[in-house]
Amino acid sequence: MTSTWTDFRRARRRSRQAWALLAAAGLTLLAALGWFFTAGQFALGEPQADGPTEAPVLAPGWMKPVPPVRPVPGGSAVEVLATLPVKGRAPGNNYERSAFGQAWLDVDRNGCDTRNDILRRDLAGASFTEGSRCRIGAGSFREPYTGRSIEFRRGAESSKAVQIDHVVALGDAWQKGAQQLTAVQRQHLANDPLNLIAADGQANQDKGASDAASWLPPNKAFRCHYVARQISVKAAYGLWVTAAEKDAMKRVLDACPGQPAVVPR
Template identity: 30%
Template sequence: MQKLTSILCLISIIGITACEPKQDSTASKPITANDSQAIEPVVKQSNSGLCHDANSGSFKRTKNFTPYDSMPSCIAAGGKAYKGYQSDFDKAEEEAIEEGRSFVSLYNRNDWPHWIDSDKDCQNTRHELLIATSKKPVKFKTDKDCNVLSGEWFDFYSGETYNDSKDLDLDHVVPLKFAHGHGGDKWSRERKQAFANDLDNLLLVQASLNRQKGAKGLTEWLPPNHSYRCDYIAHFNKVMTKYELDFIPSERRIVNRMVQACEN
């Protein structure tokens, strides 16, 4: 418990979540225009669930909101970014492209073939993992036994169990786009395919959480299931090491502190 408290406190410093969700000063009860003591926060989550920072055209107009100290905090709590929002990673990639820096080229997801059927048995990577990880015999959509319909899967990100395969996405623990921006852009197509289908880098998780995570690294997103966060950090770092991917210095400093907090 002490280890978990330490890592949650650390994460609050970098703006992912707060130490104690029930007492979170940045994500408390919704603030209204009638609250004369309200201090305008960095991020507002509207009643419709959209997260707005000062760059959003709706930031000033949003009067009834839940406050957060950062966009990642708001998104990690279940909010959705406003249209046009760019994460720090997206901004860094865009800047690198504009400056013509060689460490990253324009990302194209089609360059990373994934969910392949390497053994030609009609079951691609996703469905083979659904079969392998189900806690009970799976049922298929047709009698060809190609696509899994149902089973029983535990999602480490949410801490919940699911029975419908449609509720789950196959997540790259280290996202393809993140890998691309941290050294993977120099790989051959064959190595990109191996990475994209490596079972060491794949987890079946709640679809909405996978989409919330997107291409974010450890400094921008952690699973809402607090008890799994240290394992997630270790898993992410293991894949980074396996493929010799490098964090940028600012990321490395934060990740090192995360690891230290988990070890204490």
């Protein structure tokens, strides 16, 4: 009888231990899921206010708009996203940067190349190099992708700390409709201020040619504007999205359903 009671108590103890381990594993899984949806790449809910929430498009007085293929529709980014075609990627092994024209053309014909136009637009206290009315030599800004404060100084090594990012990467655009554009339309896409943001060099390198399904700005406060801007560029140039990309964009916009499309003005 004693042996039977002892075995029973041991069995109960092992059962409690097993349940405790299962409960701990469940809590760990819940914690991991909680991180993924609150702090991970596709966080739901309100974005964290880590830095800027938007970036400029045009600078009144000296920056001219670049003619797109079609005007960006008004309304919310969610509404415009619903109008974009959903397709798979076209082959990208024939992509060359030269298909979008020489880098940093003066497409708006204001006398300055696009890179310097964007630096002048985005940097606070931007100053020209001596003897130039175009070349930006220095400035500072609260960088939108990371939320960090960055000082720009022109130089062989220092200039790369601030790069000009194509919001819709040209390699991505090439696989999602840009091959059907004319050479002039591709030049406009590559130099349109709507599609350009001064960004942290390392963040720009990390992004590469990624779409919203595989890269989003670390600064969560900027993601709604970033995705709305990608949608607006794709609408303006007749580009499409993949199913995974559209799902990723919708997840971001779930936190900001009223986010407007970005209309240059």
